[in-house]
Amino acid sequence: MYKTLLVEKSGRIATLSLNRPEAMNSMNEVMMMELAEFFESIKQDTSIQVLLLKGEGRVFSAGGDVKAMLDTENPFNIEEAMEYVSRIALALYTLPQLTIASVHGAAAGLGFSLVLGCDIIIAEENSKLAMNFSGIGLVPDGGGHFFLKERVGIPKAKQIMWSGQLFNGKEAKAVGLVDEVASDGLGWATATSYAQKLLESATASLIASKEILHAGQIKELEMILQKEAVTQSTLRKSVDHKEGITAFVEKRKPAFKGE
Template sequence: MYKTLLLEKEGRIATLTLNRPQAMNSMDDVMMKELAECLESVKQDHSIQVLIIKGEGRAFSAGGDIKAMLDTENPFNIEEVMVYLGRLATTLYTLPQITIASVHGAAAGLGFSMVLGCDIIIAEENSKLAMNFIGIGLIPDGGGHFFLKERVGIPKAKQLMWSGQLFSGKEAQKIGLVDEVASDGLGYATANSYAQKLLQSPIAAMIASKEILHATKVDELVEVVEKEATAQSAMRKTADHLEGIQAFVEKRKPAFKGE
Protein backbone atom coordinates (compact mmCIF):
# COMPACT_ATOMS: atom_id res chain seq x y z
CA MET A 1 0.00 0.00 0.00
CA TYR A 2 2.77 2.46 0.97
CA LYS A 3 6.19 2.72 -0.70
CA THR A 4 8.00 4.20 2.30
CA LEU A 5 5.97 3.05 5.32
CA LEU A 6 4.62 -0.08 6.98
CA LEU A 7 1.42 0.04 9.04
CA GLU A 8 0.65 -3.06 11.09
CA LYS A 9 -2.28 -3.62 13.44
CA GLU A 10 -2.44 -6.07 16.31
CA GLY A 11 -5.57 -5.78 18.38
CA ARG A 12 -5.87 -2.20 19.64
CA ILE A 13 -2.20 -1.35 18.89
CA ALA A 14 -0.94 -0.14 15.51
CA THR A 15 2.75 0.19 14.63
CA LEU A 16 3.82 2.66 11.97
CA THR A 17 7.34 1.99 10.67
CA LEU A 18 9.30 4.49 8.59
CA ASN A 19 10.69 2.21 5.91
CA ARG A 20 13.52 3.75 3.86
CA PRO A 21 16.34 2.01 5.76
CA GLN A 22 18.82 2.46 2.89
CA ALA A 23 18.48 6.25 3.41
CA MET A 24 18.29 6.12 7.24
CA ASN A 25 14.55 6.82 6.82
CA SER A 26 15.28 10.33 5.59
CA MET A 27 12.05 11.87 4.34
CA ASP A 28 11.59 12.59 0.65
CA ASP A 29 8.38 14.06 -0.78
CA VAL A 30 6.88 10.55 -1.20
CA MET A 31 7.37 9.69 2.48
CA MET A 32 6.02 13.08 3.63
CA LYS A 33 2.86 12.60 1.54
CA GLU A 34 2.44 9.01 2.68
CA LEU A 35 2.91 9.97 6.35
CA ALA A 36 0.16 12.59 6.06
CA GLU A 37 -2.18 10.08 4.38
CA CYS A 38 -1.33 7.23 6.75
CA LEU A 39 -1.91 9.31 9.89
CA GLU A 40 -5.19 10.59 8.44
CA SER A 41 -6.31 6.96 7.95
CA VAL A 42 -5.29 6.05 11.53
CA LYS A 43 -7.29 9.04 12.79
CA GLN A 44 -10.45 7.48 11.29
CA ASP A 45 -9.76 4.00 12.73
CA HIS A 46 -11.44 3.92 16.14
CA SER A 47 -10.42 0.30 16.73
CA ILE A 48 -6.85 1.56 17.36
CA GLN A 49 -6.11 3.05 20.79
CA VAL A 50 -2.29 3.14 20.76
CA LEU A 51 0.01 4.04 17.86
CA ILE A 52 3.73 3.24 18.07
CA ILE A 53 5.98 5.04 15.55
CA LYS A 54 9.45 3.64 14.83
CA GLY A 55 12.12 3.46 12.14
CA GLU A 56 13.39 0.44 10.18
CA GLY A 57 17.14 -0.28 10.08
CA ARG A 58 19.78 1.83 11.80
CA ALA A 59 17.77 4.94 12.69
CA PHE A 60 14.40 6.44 13.49
CA SER A 61 14.87 9.12 10.81
CA ALA A 62 17.80 11.26 9.73
CA GLY A 63 15.32 14.06 8.82
CA GLY A 64 14.57 15.62 5.43
CA ASP A 65 16.31 13.99 2.47
CA ILE A 66 19.21 16.35 1.68
CA LYS A 67 20.12 14.48 -1.50
CA ALA A 68 16.57 15.07 -2.75
CA MET A 69 17.00 18.78 -1.97
CA LEU A 70 20.07 18.85 -4.23
CA ASP A 71 18.42 16.94 -7.10
CA THR A 72 18.16 19.42 -9.98
CA GLU A 73 16.48 16.95 -12.38
CA ASN A 74 13.51 16.30 -10.05
CA PRO A 75 13.45 19.43 -7.91
CA PHE A 76 11.91 19.33 -4.45
CA ASN A 77 8.61 21.26 -4.62
CA ILE A 78 8.94 23.11 -1.31
CA GLU A 79 5.40 24.56 -1.36
CA GLU A 80 3.85 21.13 -1.96
CA VAL A 81 6.05 19.48 0.67
CA MET A 82 5.12 22.09 3.30
CA VAL A 83 1.43 21.28 2.75
CA TYR A 84 2.14 17.59 3.49
CA LEU A 85 4.09 18.57 6.60
CA GLY A 86 1.23 20.76 7.82
CA ARG A 87 -1.19 17.86 7.40
CA LEU A 88 1.26 15.47 9.08
CA ALA A 89 1.80 17.71 12.13
CA THR A 90 -1.85 18.65 12.72
CA THR A 91 -3.08 15.08 12.24
CA LEU A 92 -0.41 13.65 14.56
CA TYR A 93 -1.37 16.18 17.25
CA THR A 94 -5.12 15.51 16.97
CA LEU A 95 -5.04 11.69 16.78
CA PRO A 96 -7.63 10.02 19.05
CA GLN A 97 -4.96 7.52 20.09
CA ILE A 98 -2.06 7.60 22.55
CA THR A 99 1.08 7.94 20.41
CA ILE A 100 4.45 6.49 21.40
CA ALA A 101 7.69 7.34 19.58
CA SER A 102 10.23 4.50 19.76
CA VAL A 103 13.62 6.05 18.95
CA HIS A 104 16.86 4.27 18.10
CA GLY A 105 19.82 5.69 16.17
CA ALA A 106 19.27 9.18 14.77
CA ALA A 107 16.10 11.23 15.14
CA ALA A 108 17.16 14.48 13.55
CA GLY A 109 15.51 17.54 12.00
CA LEU A 110 12.10 16.63 10.63
CA GLY A 111 12.43 13.16 12.18
CA PHE A 112 12.84 14.80 15.58
CA SER A 113 9.87 17.14 14.97
CA MET A 114 7.74 14.04 14.43
CA VAL A 115 9.07 12.37 17.60
CA LEU A 116 8.27 15.51 19.62
CA GLY A 117 4.70 15.42 18.27
CA CYS A 118 4.08 12.11 20.04
CA ASP A 119 2.52 11.80 23.50
CA ILE A 120 5.23 9.55 24.92
CA ILE A 121 8.87 9.42 23.78
CA ILE A 122 10.99 6.36 24.50
CA ALA A 123 14.59 6.60 23.30
CA GLU A 124 17.44 4.12 23.45
CA GLU A 125 20.40 5.22 25.62
CA ASN A 126 22.70 6.01 22.72
CA SER A 127 20.17 7.30 20.23
CA LYS A 128 21.04 10.69 18.74
CA LEU A 129 18.40 13.43 18.92
CA ALA A 130 18.85 16.87 17.37
CA MET A 131 16.78 19.78 16.10
CA ASN A 132 19.58 20.43 13.62
CA PHE A 133 17.91 22.37 10.78
CA ILE A 134 20.21 25.29 11.61
CA GLY A 135 23.18 23.30 10.25
CA ILE A 136 21.79 23.66 6.72
CA GLY A 137 20.46 27.19 7.16
CA LEU A 138 16.83 26.17 7.66
CA ILE A 139 14.21 26.49 10.39
CA PRO A 140 12.40 23.59 12.09
CA ASP A 141 9.33 22.40 10.20
CA GLY A 142 6.75 19.65 10.62
CA GLY A 143 5.42 21.66 13.59
CA GLY A 144 8.89 21.55 15.20
CA HIS A 145 8.58 25.05 16.72
CA PHE A 146 5.28 24.15 18.36
CA PHE A 147 6.18 20.66 19.57
CA LEU A 148 9.56 21.69 20.98
CA LYS A 149 8.25 24.65 22.95
CA GLU A 150 5.35 22.53 24.25
CA ARG A 151 7.98 20.11 25.62
CA VAL A 152 10.56 22.48 27.10
CA GLY A 153 9.18 26.05 26.96
CA ILE A 154 10.12 28.90 24.61
CA PRO A 155 13.52 30.02 26.04
CA LYS A 156 14.91 26.45 25.99
CA ALA A 157 13.33 25.74 22.58
CA LYS A 158 15.15 28.73 21.09
CA GLN A 159 18.49 27.54 22.50
CA LEU A 160 17.99 24.04 21.11
CA MET A 161 16.92 25.29 17.65
CA TRP A 162 19.70 27.84 17.38
CA SER A 163 22.48 25.50 18.56
CA GLY A 164 21.33 22.36 16.73
CA GLN A 165 22.86 20.48 19.67
CA LEU A 166 22.95 16.68 19.54
CA PHE A 167 21.78 14.67 22.57
CA SER A 168 22.00 11.00 23.49
CA GLY A 169 18.80 9.42 24.82
CA LYS A 170 20.12 9.76 28.39
CA GLU A 171 21.05 13.45 27.93
CA ALA A 172 17.70 14.18 26.27
CA GLN A 173 15.82 12.67 29.21
CA LYS A 174 17.62 14.97 31.65
CA ILE A 175 16.21 18.08 29.96
CA GLY A 176 12.71 16.66 29.43
CA LEU A 177 12.95 15.90 25.70
CA VAL A 178 12.43 12.19 26.31
CA ASP A 179 10.11 10.44 28.78
CA GLU A 180 11.82 7.06 29.13
CA VAL A 181 15.21 5.64 28.23
CA ALA A 182 15.61 2.05 27.05
CA SER A 183 18.77 -0.04 26.73
CA ASP A 184 20.23 -0.04 23.22
CA GLY A 185 18.37 -2.52 21.05
CA LEU A 186 15.33 -2.61 23.37
CA GLY A 187 13.53 0.59 22.31
CA TYR A 188 10.70 -1.09 20.46
CA ALA A 189 10.26 -3.86 23.07
CA THR A 190 10.04 -1.13 25.76
CA ALA A 191 7.52 0.86 23.69
CA ASN A 192 5.46 -2.28 23.13
CA SER A 193 5.34 -3.17 26.83
CA TYR A 194 4.39 0.47 27.57
CA ALA A 195 1.55 0.13 25.03
CA GLN A 196 0.35 -3.10 26.68
CA LYS A 197 0.27 -1.31 30.05
CA LEU A 198 -1.81 1.49 28.51
CA LEU A 199 -4.33 -1.06 27.24
CA GLN A 200 -4.75 -2.37 30.80
CA SER A 201 -5.58 1.17 31.96
CA PRO A 202 -8.85 3.11 31.48
CA ILE A 203 -7.41 4.32 28.18
CA ALA A 204 -10.66 5.95 26.98
CA ALA A 205 -10.31 8.43 29.86
CA MET A 206 -6.66 9.07 28.94
CA ILE A 207 -7.56 9.73 25.30
CA ALA A 208 -10.38 12.09 26.42
CA SER A 209 -7.90 14.05 28.58
CA LYS A 210 -5.48 14.27 25.66
CA GLU A 211 -8.27 15.62 23.45
CA ILE A 212 -9.19 18.30 26.03
CA LEU A 213 -5.56 19.38 26.57
CA HIS A 214 -4.82 19.55 22.84
CA ALA A 215 -8.11 21.09 21.67
CA THR A 216 -7.28 24.63 22.77
CA LYS A 217 -3.87 24.45 21.04
CA VAL A 218 -4.88 23.20 17.59
CA ASP A 219 -5.40 26.68 16.12
CA GLU A 220 -1.96 27.70 17.38
CA LEU A 221 -0.37 24.64 15.74
CA VAL A 222 -2.14 25.43 12.44
CA GLU A 223 -0.76 28.98 12.58
CA VAL A 224 2.75 27.68 13.39
CA VAL A 225 2.83 25.28 10.42
CA GLU A 226 1.60 28.06 8.10
CA LYS A 227 4.37 30.37 9.32
CA GLU A 228 6.92 27.54 9.02
CA ALA A 229 5.83 27.00 5.40
CA THR A 230 6.30 30.68 4.48
CA ALA A 231 9.62 31.02 6.31
CA GLN A 232 11.03 27.70 5.06
CA SER A 233 10.28 28.63 1.45
CA ALA A 234 12.23 31.86 2.04
CA MET A 235 15.12 30.04 3.79
CA ARG A 236 15.42 27.57 0.90
CA LYS A 237 16.36 30.51 -1.36
CA THR A 238 19.17 31.80 0.89
CA ALA A 239 22.90 31.55 0.19
CA ASP A 240 23.37 30.09 3.69
CA HIS A 241 21.06 27.15 2.91
CA LEU A 242 22.89 26.37 -0.33
CA GLU A 243 26.23 26.56 1.50
CA GLY A 244 24.84 24.36 4.31
CA ILE A 245 23.72 21.51 2.04
CA GLN A 246 26.89 21.71 -0.10
CA ALA A 247 29.02 21.53 3.06
CA PHE A 248 26.94 18.59 4.33
CA VAL A 249 27.47 16.64 1.12
CA GLU A 250 31.16 17.56 0.98
CA LYS A 251 31.56 16.69 4.71
CA ARG A 252 33.10 20.04 5.61
CA LYS A 253 32.30 22.91 7.96
CA PRO A 254 29.92 25.44 6.33
CA ALA A 255 30.94 29.09 6.01
CA PHE A 256 27.73 31.00 6.73
CA LYS A 257 27.36 34.70 5.93
CA GLY A 258 23.89 35.46 7.30
CA GLU A 259 22.36 35.92 3.86
Protein backbone atom coordinates in the same frame (compact mmCIF):
# COMPACT_ATOMS: atom_id res chain seq x y z
CA MET B 1 -0.24 -0.05 0.00
CA TYR B 2 2.60 2.31 0.92
CA LYS B 3 6.02 2.58 -0.76
CA THR B 4 7.89 4.09 2.22
CA LEU B 5 5.89 2.94 5.25
CA LEU B 6 5.02 -0.35 6.93
CA VAL B 7 1.72 -0.50 8.83
CA GLU B 8 0.62 -3.34 11.09
CA LYS B 9 -2.48 -3.64 13.26
CA SER B 10 -2.97 -6.08 16.12
CA GLY B 11 -6.02 -5.69 18.30
CA ARG B 12 -6.14 -2.13 19.59
CA ILE B 13 -2.50 -1.38 18.66
CA ALA B 14 -1.16 -0.16 15.33
CA THR B 15 2.52 0.09 14.40
CA LEU B 16 3.87 2.57 11.87
CA SER B 17 7.42 1.94 10.62
CA LEU B 18 9.35 4.40 8.48
CA ASN B 19 10.72 2.15 5.74
CA ARG B 20 13.55 3.73 3.76
CA PRO B 21 16.41 2.05 5.65
CA GLU B 22 18.79 2.42 2.72
CA ALA B 23 18.39 6.22 3.06
CA MET B 24 18.35 6.27 6.90
CA ASN B 25 14.57 6.76 6.68
CA SER B 26 15.13 10.28 5.38
CA MET B 27 11.88 11.83 4.24
CA ASN B 28 11.45 12.45 0.54
CA GLU B 29 8.22 13.82 -0.93
CA VAL B 30 6.75 10.32 -1.29
CA MET B 31 7.23 9.55 2.41
CA MET B 32 5.88 12.96 3.42
CA MET B 33 2.77 12.42 1.31
CA GLU B 34 2.28 8.89 2.65
CA LEU B 35 2.72 9.98 6.27
CA ALA B 36 0.08 12.69 5.80
CA GLU B 37 -2.31 10.17 4.24
CA PHE B 38 -1.65 7.57 6.95
CA PHE B 39 -2.23 9.89 9.91
CA GLU B 40 -5.37 11.35 8.32
CA SER B 41 -6.75 7.87 7.64
CA ILE B 42 -6.03 6.37 11.08
CA LYS B 43 -7.90 9.29 12.67
CA GLN B 44 -11.03 7.55 11.41
CA ASP B 45 -10.11 4.13 12.86
CA THR B 46 -11.79 4.02 16.27
CA SER B 47 -10.71 0.40 16.81
CA ILE B 48 -7.10 1.55 17.33
CA GLN B 49 -6.27 3.14 20.69
CA VAL B 50 -2.46 3.07 20.71
CA LEU B 51 -0.13 3.90 17.82
CA LEU B 52 3.56 2.98 17.95
CA LEU B 53 6.12 4.70 15.68
CA LYS B 54 9.57 3.37 14.81
CA GLY B 55 12.16 3.32 12.04
CA GLU B 56 13.39 0.33 10.09
CA GLY B 57 17.13 -0.33 9.94
CA ARG B 58 19.80 1.52 11.90
CA VAL B 59 17.95 4.75 12.75
CA PHE B 60 14.55 6.28 13.42
CA SER B 61 14.96 9.00 10.78
CA ALA B 62 17.77 11.27 9.60
CA GLY B 63 15.16 13.94 8.77
CA GLY B 64 14.41 15.54 5.41
CA ASP B 65 16.13 14.05 2.37
CA VAL B 66 19.01 16.52 1.87
CA LYS B 67 20.23 14.81 -1.30
CA ALA B 68 16.77 15.29 -2.84
CA MET B 69 17.14 19.02 -2.12
CA LEU B 70 20.25 19.05 -4.32
CA ASP B 71 18.68 17.11 -7.21
CA THR B 72 18.55 19.50 -10.17
CA GLU B 73 16.95 16.97 -12.52
CA ASN B 74 13.93 16.47 -10.24
CA PRO B 75 13.72 19.75 -8.32
CA PHE B 76 12.51 19.50 -4.71
CA ASN B 77 9.13 21.27 -4.46
CA ILE B 78 9.38 23.04 -1.11
CA GLU B 79 5.82 24.41 -1.19
CA GLU B 80 4.36 20.95 -1.79
CA ALA B 81 6.64 19.41 0.84
CA MET B 82 5.59 22.01 3.41
CA GLU B 83 1.94 21.25 2.71
CA TYR B 84 2.61 17.59 3.47
CA VAL B 85 4.59 18.21 6.67
CA SER B 86 1.93 20.62 7.94
CA ARG B 87 -0.74 17.98 7.34
CA ILE B 88 1.42 15.41 9.16
CA ALA B 89 1.89 17.60 12.23
CA LEU B 90 -1.75 18.65 12.52
CA ALA B 91 -3.09 15.11 12.04
CA LEU B 92 -0.55 13.65 14.48
CA TYR B 93 -1.41 16.21 17.19
CA THR B 94 -5.15 15.61 16.83
CA LEU B 95 -5.10 11.80 16.63
CA PRO B 96 -7.70 10.07 18.83
CA GLN B 97 -5.03 7.53 19.76
CA LEU B 98 -2.18 7.52 22.29
CA THR B 99 1.08 7.77 20.36
CA ILE B 100 4.44 6.30 21.38
CA ALA B 101 7.70 6.97 19.52
CA SER B 102 10.49 4.40 19.86
CA VAL B 103 13.81 6.01 18.95
CA HIS B 104 17.02 4.16 18.15
CA GLY B 105 19.95 5.60 16.23
CA ALA B 106 19.29 9.10 14.93
CA ALA B 107 16.13 11.19 15.05
CA ALA B 108 17.12 14.47 13.45
CA GLY B 109 15.41 17.48 11.90
CA LEU B 110 11.99 16.58 10.56
CA GLY B 111 12.43 13.11 12.06
CA PHE B 112 12.82 14.71 15.48
CA SER B 113 9.74 16.92 14.89
CA LEU B 114 7.76 13.74 14.21
CA VAL B 115 9.03 12.18 17.44
CA LEU B 116 8.26 15.31 19.48
CA GLY B 117 4.69 15.27 18.18
CA CYS B 118 4.06 11.97 19.97
CA ASP B 119 2.51 11.67 23.42
CA ILE B 120 5.24 9.42 24.81
CA ILE B 121 8.88 9.26 23.66
CA ILE B 122 11.18 6.37 24.45
CA ALA B 123 14.80 6.73 23.37
CA GLU B 124 17.68 4.29 23.61
CA GLU B 125 20.70 5.41 25.64
CA ASN B 126 22.94 6.09 22.64
CA SER B 127 20.31 7.43 20.29
CA LYS B 128 21.09 10.81 18.72
CA LEU B 129 18.42 13.49 18.81
CA ALA B 130 18.88 16.88 17.20
CA MET B 131 16.80 19.78 15.92
CA ASN B 132 19.54 20.62 13.43
CA PHE B 133 17.77 22.68 10.76
CA SER B 134 20.00 25.71 11.43
CA GLY B 135 22.96 23.66 10.18
CA ILE B 136 21.49 23.80 6.66
CA GLY B 137 20.17 27.35 6.93
CA LEU B 138 16.54 26.44 7.56
CA VAL B 139 14.07 26.59 10.46
CA PRO B 140 12.40 23.60 12.14
CA ASP B 141 9.27 22.44 10.35
CA GLY B 142 6.67 19.75 10.84
CA GLY B 143 5.52 21.72 13.89
CA GLY B 144 9.02 21.57 15.36
CA HIS B 145 8.71 25.03 16.97
CA PHE B 146 5.38 24.09 18.56
CA PHE B 147 6.30 20.60 19.76
CA LEU B 148 9.67 21.65 21.13
CA LYS B 149 8.12 24.60 22.97
CA GLU B 150 5.47 22.31 24.47
CA ARG B 151 8.18 19.96 25.74
CA VAL B 152 10.74 22.37 27.19
CA GLY B 153 9.37 25.94 27.06
CA ILE B 154 10.37 28.82 24.80
CA PRO B 155 13.81 29.81 26.24
CA LYS B 156 15.15 26.23 26.13
CA ALA B 157 13.53 25.60 22.74
CA LYS B 158 15.42 28.56 21.27
CA GLN B 159 18.72 27.29 22.65
CA ILE B 160 18.14 23.81 21.21
CA MET B 161 17.07 25.10 17.79
CA TRP B 162 19.80 27.73 17.48
CA SER B 163 22.62 25.43 18.59
CA GLY B 164 21.50 22.29 16.75
CA GLN B 165 22.79 20.44 19.84
CA LEU B 166 22.99 16.67 19.62
CA PHE B 167 21.52 14.79 22.60
CA ASN B 168 21.87 11.14 23.54
CA GLY B 169 18.98 9.42 25.31
CA LYS B 170 20.04 10.30 28.86
CA GLU B 171 20.83 13.91 27.97
CA ALA B 172 17.48 14.24 26.22
CA LYS B 173 15.61 12.92 29.26
CA ALA B 174 17.48 15.28 31.56
CA VAL B 175 16.10 18.31 29.70
CA GLY B 176 12.61 16.85 29.20
CA LEU B 177 12.84 15.96 25.51
CA VAL B 178 12.00 12.29 26.08
CA ASP B 179 10.01 10.41 28.71
CA GLU B 180 11.87 7.12 29.08
CA VAL B 181 15.39 5.90 28.33
CA ALA B 182 15.96 2.28 27.34
CA SER B 183 19.18 0.31 27.07
CA ASP B 184 20.53 0.08 23.53
CA GLY B 185 18.63 -2.55 21.60
CA LEU B 186 15.69 -2.54 24.04
CA GLY B 187 13.85 0.57 22.89
CA TRP B 188 11.22 -1.29 20.92
CA ALA B 189 10.60 -3.85 23.68
CA THR B 190 10.19 -0.97 26.15
CA ALA B 191 7.75 0.79 23.82
CA THR B 192 5.58 -2.29 23.28
CA SER B 193 5.54 -2.96 27.02
CA TYR B 194 4.45 0.64 27.61
CA ALA B 195 1.68 0.21 25.04
CA GLN B 196 0.36 -2.87 26.84
CA LYS B 197 0.26 -0.96 30.14
CA LEU B 198 -1.78 1.77 28.48
CA LEU B 199 -4.25 -0.81 27.17
CA GLU B 200 -4.62 -2.19 30.70
CA SER B 201 -5.69 1.30 31.82
CA ALA B 202 -9.04 2.97 31.19
CA THR B 203 -7.73 3.90 27.75
CA ALA B 204 -10.80 5.81 26.62
CA SER B 205 -10.40 8.24 29.53
CA LEU B 206 -6.70 8.76 28.72
CA ILE B 207 -7.57 9.57 25.11
CA ALA B 208 -10.31 11.95 26.28
CA SER B 209 -7.84 13.82 28.52
CA LYS B 210 -5.44 14.12 25.60
CA GLU B 211 -8.19 15.60 23.43
CA ILE B 212 -9.14 18.12 26.13
CA LEU B 213 -5.53 19.22 26.71
CA HIS B 214 -4.81 19.56 22.98
CA ALA B 215 -8.08 21.27 21.99
CA GLY B 216 -7.00 24.74 23.10
CA GLN B 217 -3.64 24.50 21.34
CA ILE B 218 -4.78 23.55 17.82
CA LYS B 219 -5.16 27.12 16.53
CA GLU B 220 -1.66 27.96 17.76
CA LEU B 221 -0.26 24.88 16.01
CA GLU B 222 -2.01 25.87 12.78
CA MET B 223 -0.54 29.39 13.02
CA ILE B 224 2.97 28.06 13.64
CA LEU B 225 2.68 25.58 10.75
CA GLN B 226 1.67 28.41 8.43
CA LYS B 227 4.63 30.54 9.55
CA GLU B 228 7.02 27.58 9.22
CA ALA B 229 5.82 26.97 5.66
CA VAL B 230 6.24 30.60 4.54
CA THR B 231 9.62 30.96 6.25
CA GLN B 232 10.97 27.65 4.95
CA SER B 233 9.97 28.52 1.41
CA THR B 234 11.84 31.83 1.68
CA LEU B 235 14.95 30.35 3.31
CA ARG B 236 15.08 27.57 0.72
CA LYS B 237 16.22 30.26 -1.75
CA SER B 238 18.85 31.74 0.59
CA VAL B 239 22.61 31.73 0.14
CA ASP B 240 23.10 30.14 3.55
CA HIS B 241 20.79 27.23 2.75
CA LYS B 242 22.61 26.42 -0.47
CA GLU B 243 25.92 26.53 1.40
CA GLY B 244 24.48 24.46 4.25
CA ILE B 245 23.28 21.53 2.14
CA THR B 246 26.42 21.59 -0.02
CA ALA B 247 28.59 21.46 3.11
CA PHE B 248 26.43 18.67 4.54
CA VAL B 249 26.91 16.49 1.47
CA GLU B 250 30.61 17.35 1.31
CA LYS B 251 30.92 16.60 5.07
CA ARG B 252 32.55 19.93 5.95
CA LYS B 253 31.71 22.88 8.17
CA PRO B 254 29.48 25.42 6.35
CA ALA B 255 30.70 28.98 5.83
CA PHE B 256 27.53 30.96 6.51
CA LYS B 257 27.21 34.66 5.63
CA GLY B 258 23.85 35.45 7.25
CA GLU B 259 22.24 35.80 3.81
